[in-house]
Amino acid sequence: MAMTEQKVSYTLDSSLETIDSAEEKATRIATDLGFAEDEIMQISMAVREAAVNAVLHGNAYAPDKKVTLAFEHSGNDLVITIRDQGKGMDLSKIPNPLAPENLLKTSGRGIFLMRSFMDAVEIRPTQTGTELKLIKHVHGPTAGGKEASQ
Amino acid sequence: MSMKVAIRQVDGVTIVDCSGRITLGEGSVILRDTVRDLLAKGNKKIVLNLQDVNYIDSSGIGELVSAFTTTKNQGGELKLLNLTKKVNDLLQITKLYTVFDVKDDEASAVKAFK
Numbered sequence: 207m208a209m210t211e212q213k214v215s216y217t218l219d220s221s222l223e224t225i226d227s228a229e230e231k232a233t234r235i236a237t238d239l240g241f242a243e244d245e246i247m248q249i250s251m252a253v254r255e256a257a258v259n260a261v262l263h264g265n266a267y268a269p270d271k272k273v274t275l276a277f278e279h280s281g282n283d284l285v286i287t288i289r290d291q292g293k294g295m296d297l298s299k300i301p302n303p304l305a306p307e308n309l310l311k312t313s314g315r316g317i318f319l320m321r322s323f324m325d326a327v328e329i330r331p332t333q334t335g336t337e338l339k340l341i342k343h344v345h346g347p348t349a350g351g352k353e354a355s356q
Numbered sequence: 357m358s359m360k361v362a363i364r365q366v367d368g369v370t371i372v373d374c375s376g377r378i379t380l381g382e383g384s385v386i387l388r389d390t391v392r393d394l395l396a397k398g399n400k401k402i403v404l405n406l407q408d409v410n411y412i413d414s415s416g417i418g419e420l421v422s423a424f425t426t427t428k429n430q431g432g433e434l435k436l437l438n439l440t441k442k443v444n445d446l447l448q449i450t451k452l453y454t455v456f457d458v459k460d461d462e463a464s465a466v467k468a469f470k
Contacts, residue, residue, distance in 0.1 A: 312422045
Protein backbone atom coordinates (compact mmCIF):
# COMPACT_ATOMS: atom_id res chain seq x y z
CA MET A 207 0.00 0.00 0.00
CA ALA A 208 1.46 3.33 -0.95
CA MET A 209 1.47 6.01 1.72
CA THR A 210 -1.08 8.06 -0.19
CA GLU A 211 -3.64 5.27 -0.28
CA GLN A 212 -6.11 5.08 2.55
CA LYS A 213 -7.40 1.53 2.37
CA VAL A 214 -6.49 -1.73 0.73
CA SER A 215 -8.15 -5.10 1.16
CA TYR A 216 -7.51 -8.68 0.13
CA THR A 217 -9.58 -11.85 -0.09
CA LEU A 218 -7.43 -14.85 0.75
CA ASP A 219 -7.71 -18.62 0.90
CA SER A 220 -7.78 -20.52 4.18
CA SER A 221 -4.22 -21.76 3.88
CA LEU A 222 -0.83 -21.55 5.56
CA GLU A 223 0.33 -19.38 2.65
CA THR A 224 -2.30 -16.82 3.64
CA ILE A 225 -0.75 -16.53 7.09
CA ASP A 226 2.70 -15.79 5.69
CA SER A 227 1.21 -13.47 3.08
CA ALA A 228 -0.78 -11.51 5.69
CA GLU A 229 2.35 -11.07 7.78
CA GLU A 230 4.37 -9.89 4.78
CA LYS A 231 1.70 -7.38 3.78
CA ALA A 232 1.55 -6.04 7.33
CA THR A 233 5.32 -5.66 7.45
CA ARG A 234 5.38 -3.79 4.16
CA ILE A 235 2.53 -1.45 5.05
CA ALA A 236 3.83 -0.72 8.55
CA THR A 237 7.22 0.05 7.03
CA ASP A 238 5.65 2.36 4.45
CA LEU A 239 3.79 4.20 7.20
CA GLY A 240 7.05 4.89 9.02
CA PHE A 241 6.60 2.78 12.13
CA ALA A 242 9.73 2.05 14.15
CA GLU A 243 11.38 -1.33 13.73
CA ASP A 244 10.02 -2.81 16.96
CA GLU A 245 6.52 -1.57 16.12
CA ILE A 246 6.72 -3.12 12.67
CA MET A 247 7.57 -6.44 14.30
CA GLN A 248 4.65 -6.05 16.72
CA ILE A 249 2.17 -5.22 13.96
CA SER A 250 3.31 -8.02 11.68
CA MET A 251 3.18 -10.51 14.50
CA ALA A 252 -0.29 -9.40 15.62
CA VAL A 253 -1.53 -9.75 12.03
CA ARG A 254 0.11 -13.16 11.77
CA GLU A 255 -1.67 -14.29 14.94
CA ALA A 256 -4.98 -12.92 13.68
CA ALA A 257 -4.48 -14.74 10.38
CA VAL A 258 -3.70 -17.96 12.25
CA ASN A 259 -6.96 -17.54 14.16
CA ALA A 260 -8.92 -16.95 10.98
CA VAL A 261 -7.37 -19.76 8.93
CA LEU A 262 -6.93 -22.39 11.62
CA HIS A 263 -9.54 -21.79 14.31
CA GLY A 264 -12.12 -19.89 12.25
CA ASN A 265 -12.23 -21.41 8.79
CA ALA A 266 -10.42 -24.61 9.80
CA TYR A 267 -8.57 -24.64 6.43
CA ALA A 268 -11.91 -25.09 4.60
CA PRO A 269 -11.22 -24.48 0.88
CA ASP A 270 -14.62 -22.86 0.35
CA LYS A 271 -14.14 -20.31 3.13
CA LYS A 272 -12.20 -17.09 2.68
CA VAL A 273 -10.28 -14.71 4.91
CA THR A 274 -10.56 -11.01 4.21
CA LEU A 275 -7.78 -8.72 5.31
CA ALA A 276 -7.98 -4.94 5.14
CA PHE A 277 -5.50 -2.22 6.05
CA GLU A 278 -6.75 1.29 6.58
CA HIS A 279 -4.76 4.38 7.44
CA SER A 280 -7.33 6.50 9.16
CA GLY A 281 -6.31 9.67 10.96
CA ASN A 282 -3.55 8.72 13.31
CA ASP A 283 -4.38 5.03 13.28
CA LEU A 284 -3.48 2.03 11.26
CA VAL A 285 -6.59 -0.15 11.42
CA ILE A 286 -6.27 -3.76 10.29
CA THR A 287 -9.41 -5.85 9.94
CA ILE A 288 -9.37 -9.64 9.55
CA ARG A 289 -12.60 -11.51 8.96
CA ASP A 290 -13.20 -15.22 8.71
CA GLN A 291 -16.23 -17.34 7.85
CA GLY A 292 -15.97 -19.71 10.78
CA LYS A 293 -18.36 -20.57 13.53
CA GLY A 294 -17.10 -17.80 15.80
CA MET A 295 -15.21 -17.84 19.06
CA ASP A 296 -16.33 -17.71 22.64
CA LEU A 297 -13.91 -15.30 24.30
CA SER A 298 -15.02 -16.41 27.73
CA LYS A 299 -13.62 -19.85 26.98
CA ILE A 300 -10.15 -18.58 26.17
CA PRO A 301 -8.12 -19.03 29.33
CA ASN A 302 -5.64 -16.47 30.60
CA PRO A 303 -2.30 -17.73 29.25
CA LEU A 304 -0.43 -16.01 32.09
CA ALA A 305 -2.23 -17.93 34.83
CA PRO A 306 0.18 -20.36 36.49
CA GLU A 307 -1.99 -23.34 35.57
CA ASN A 308 -1.91 -22.32 31.89
CA LEU A 309 1.76 -21.44 31.47
CA LEU A 310 2.65 -24.87 30.13
CA LYS A 311 -0.24 -25.06 27.68
CA THR A 312 0.89 -25.37 24.10
CA SER A 313 -1.74 -23.03 22.66
CA GLY A 314 -3.98 -20.11 23.61
CA ARG A 315 -1.51 -17.21 23.38
CA GLY A 316 -2.55 -15.67 20.05
CA ILE A 317 -5.11 -13.15 21.27
CA PHE A 318 -2.94 -12.30 24.26
CA LEU A 319 -0.05 -11.46 21.92
CA MET A 320 -2.30 -9.35 19.69
CA ARG A 321 -3.46 -7.37 22.72
CA SER A 322 0.11 -6.99 23.94
CA PHE A 323 1.38 -5.66 20.63
CA MET A 324 -1.43 -3.40 19.46
CA ASP A 325 -2.97 -0.27 20.98
CA ALA A 326 -6.44 -1.76 20.70
CA VAL A 327 -7.97 -5.07 19.70
CA GLU A 328 -11.67 -5.46 18.96
CA ILE A 329 -13.24 -8.85 18.42
CA ARG A 330 -16.83 -9.23 17.37
CA PRO A 331 -19.02 -11.86 15.78
CA THR A 332 -20.45 -11.13 12.34
CA GLN A 333 -23.28 -12.82 10.45
CA THR A 334 -20.73 -14.93 8.64
CA GLY A 335 -17.96 -15.47 11.17
CA THR A 336 -15.64 -13.40 13.32
CA GLU A 337 -14.11 -9.98 12.80
CA LEU A 338 -10.89 -8.94 14.46
CA LYS A 339 -9.83 -5.33 14.38
CA LEU A 340 -6.24 -4.44 15.25
CA ILE A 341 -5.42 -0.78 15.85
CA LYS A 342 -2.03 0.86 16.14
CA HIS A 343 -1.52 4.58 16.57
CA VAL A 344 0.75 5.82 13.83
CA HIS A 345 2.42 8.52 15.90
CA GLY A 346 1.19 7.51 19.33
CA PRO A 347 2.90 5.75 22.18
CA THR A 348 4.19 2.23 21.67
CA ALA A 349 1.92 -0.71 22.33
CA GLY A 350 0.55 -0.87 25.80
CA GLY A 351 -1.89 -3.72 25.40
CA LYS A 352 -4.95 -1.53 25.80
CA GLU A 353 -8.20 -3.07 24.79
CA ALA A 354 -10.98 -1.11 23.11
CA SER A 355 -13.74 -3.65 23.49
CA GLN A 356 -14.61 -7.21 22.83
CA MET B 357 13.52 -18.36 5.65
CA SER B 358 12.26 -21.65 6.98
CA MET B 359 13.60 -23.40 10.04
CA LYS B 360 16.80 -25.45 9.90
CA VAL B 361 18.49 -27.51 12.58
CA ALA B 362 21.99 -28.90 13.01
CA ILE B 363 22.71 -31.39 15.77
CA ARG B 364 25.99 -31.90 17.60
CA GLN B 365 27.15 -33.53 20.82
CA VAL B 366 29.18 -31.79 23.53
CA ASP B 367 30.16 -33.78 26.65
CA GLY B 368 27.07 -35.98 26.46
CA VAL B 369 24.75 -33.07 25.81
CA THR B 370 22.91 -32.69 22.52
CA ILE B 371 23.07 -29.19 21.12
CA VAL B 372 20.47 -28.35 18.50
CA ASP B 373 21.53 -25.29 16.53
CA CYS B 374 18.28 -23.81 15.21
CA SER B 375 18.07 -21.13 12.57
CA GLY B 376 15.26 -19.35 10.79
CA ARG B 377 11.67 -19.12 11.96
CA ILE B 378 9.74 -21.30 14.38
CA THR B 379 6.21 -20.67 13.21
CA LEU B 380 2.99 -22.55 12.46
CA GLY B 381 3.69 -25.14 9.80
CA GLU B 382 7.12 -26.32 8.76
CA GLY B 383 9.15 -24.61 11.50
CA SER B 384 7.08 -26.04 14.34
CA VAL B 385 7.00 -29.49 12.74
CA ILE B 386 10.78 -29.60 12.29
CA LEU B 387 11.35 -28.67 15.93
CA ARG B 388 8.79 -31.24 17.13
CA ASP B 389 10.26 -34.04 14.99
CA THR B 390 13.81 -33.18 15.99
CA VAL B 391 13.12 -33.33 19.72
CA ARG B 392 11.01 -36.45 19.34
CA ASP B 393 13.79 -38.21 17.40
CA LEU B 394 16.42 -37.22 19.94
CA LEU B 395 14.37 -38.54 22.83
CA ALA B 396 13.60 -41.77 20.95
CA LYS B 397 17.32 -42.31 20.51
CA GLY B 398 17.97 -41.78 24.21
CA ASN B 399 19.35 -38.25 24.00
CA LYS B 400 17.75 -36.71 27.05
CA LYS B 401 20.05 -33.77 27.70
CA ILE B 402 19.04 -31.25 25.09
CA VAL B 403 20.01 -27.66 24.48
CA LEU B 404 18.14 -25.65 21.88
CA ASN B 405 20.50 -23.00 20.60
CA LEU B 406 18.21 -20.23 19.35
CA GLN B 407 20.93 -17.76 18.42
CA ASP B 408 19.87 -17.68 14.78
CA VAL B 409 16.13 -17.88 15.34
CA ASN B 410 14.91 -14.48 14.28
CA TYR B 411 11.17 -15.04 14.56
CA ILE B 412 8.81 -17.13 16.58
CA ASP B 413 5.01 -17.01 16.71
CA SER B 414 2.49 -18.35 19.23
CA SER B 415 2.63 -21.77 17.56
CA GLY B 416 6.41 -21.74 17.88
CA ILE B 417 6.11 -20.77 21.54
CA GLY B 418 3.71 -23.69 21.98
CA GLU B 419 6.22 -25.98 20.32
CA LEU B 420 8.97 -24.86 22.69
CA VAL B 421 6.67 -25.55 25.63
CA SER B 422 5.82 -28.95 24.17
CA ALA B 423 9.51 -29.79 23.66
CA PHE B 424 10.22 -28.77 27.26
CA THR B 425 7.41 -30.80 28.81
CA THR B 426 7.90 -33.84 26.56
CA THR B 427 11.58 -33.99 27.46
CA LYS B 428 10.83 -33.55 31.14
CA ASN B 429 8.13 -36.23 31.07
CA GLN B 430 10.65 -38.67 29.65
CA GLY B 431 13.12 -37.99 32.43
CA GLY B 432 15.22 -35.57 30.43
CA GLU B 433 16.09 -31.91 30.55
CA LEU B 434 15.81 -29.23 27.91
CA LYS B 435 17.46 -25.83 28.09
CA LEU B 436 17.38 -22.80 25.84
CA LEU B 437 20.56 -21.07 24.76
CA ASN B 438 21.40 -17.68 23.22
CA LEU B 439 17.99 -16.09 22.87
CA THR B 440 17.74 -13.18 20.47
CA LYS B 441 16.20 -10.02 21.89
CA LYS B 442 12.92 -10.70 20.06
CA VAL B 443 12.59 -14.22 21.42
CA ASN B 444 13.71 -13.10 24.86
CA ASP B 445 11.05 -10.37 24.89
CA LEU B 446 8.42 -12.85 23.78
CA LEU B 447 9.27 -15.27 26.57
CA GLN B 448 9.21 -12.39 29.05
CA ILE B 449 5.73 -11.16 28.13
CA THR B 450 4.32 -14.68 28.09
CA LYS B 451 5.95 -15.32 31.49
CA LEU B 452 7.74 -18.34 30.08
CA TYR B 453 11.20 -16.97 30.74
CA THR B 454 11.07 -18.30 34.26
CA VAL B 455 9.67 -21.64 33.16
CA PHE B 456 12.52 -22.43 30.79
CA ASP B 457 16.09 -22.80 31.91
CA VAL B 458 17.68 -20.10 29.74
CA LYS B 459 21.45 -19.83 29.31
CA ASP B 460 23.53 -17.34 27.43
CA ASP B 461 26.70 -19.30 26.92
CA GLU B 462 27.15 -22.82 25.71
CA ALA B 463 29.73 -23.93 28.26
CA SER B 464 27.50 -23.08 31.21
CA ALA B 465 24.51 -24.64 29.49
CA VAL B 466 26.41 -27.92 29.11
CA LYS B 467 27.75 -27.76 32.67
CA ALA B 468 24.30 -27.10 34.08
CA PHE B 469 23.09 -30.63 33.35
CA LYS B 470 23.09 -32.93 36.32
